[in-house]
Amino acid sequence: MKKKENFMDYIPSSNPLYTWDTDERGIVTVHVVNKGFYNWLAQKLFRKPRISHIRLDKYGSFVWQQMDGKKTIYEISEQVKKKFGKEAEPIIDRLVDFFRILWRNKFIGYLCETDC
DSSP, rough: OOOOOOOGGGEEEEEESSSEEETOOOOEEEEEOOHHHHHHHHHHOOOOOOOOEEOOOOHHHHHHEEEEEEEEHHHHHHHHHHHHHGOOSSSSHHHHHHHHHHTTTSSEEEEEOOOO
16 A cells, blocks of 8 residues: 655755755745846846846745754745744645745755565
8 A cells, every 4th residue: 555645754855956045033044046048048038137037925934944954844834833933833834835846947956765
């Protein structure tokens, strides 16, 4: 019998293709190099930037810095709860949406704590 996967057991890890840094307030900015033919075309025709800088808010920045390749999404949610308390509610729903957006845009990958 196959064990049912639990999203909260996933271990998020940032994509090594993207660099990131923090400012003096701890806000994370992810730097994405826009490669490929269509990006090149947009850069030439529409003056789109070669590097996009995606600035996260205080919650996203905190979560991003918690992704160390060891903590599960559940453990990160506990850290968010500890730091922001009720201000971050509903924590689980917001975190699930945030991680799905990051994954969809290839900012992160997932590892599994167990065989999932």
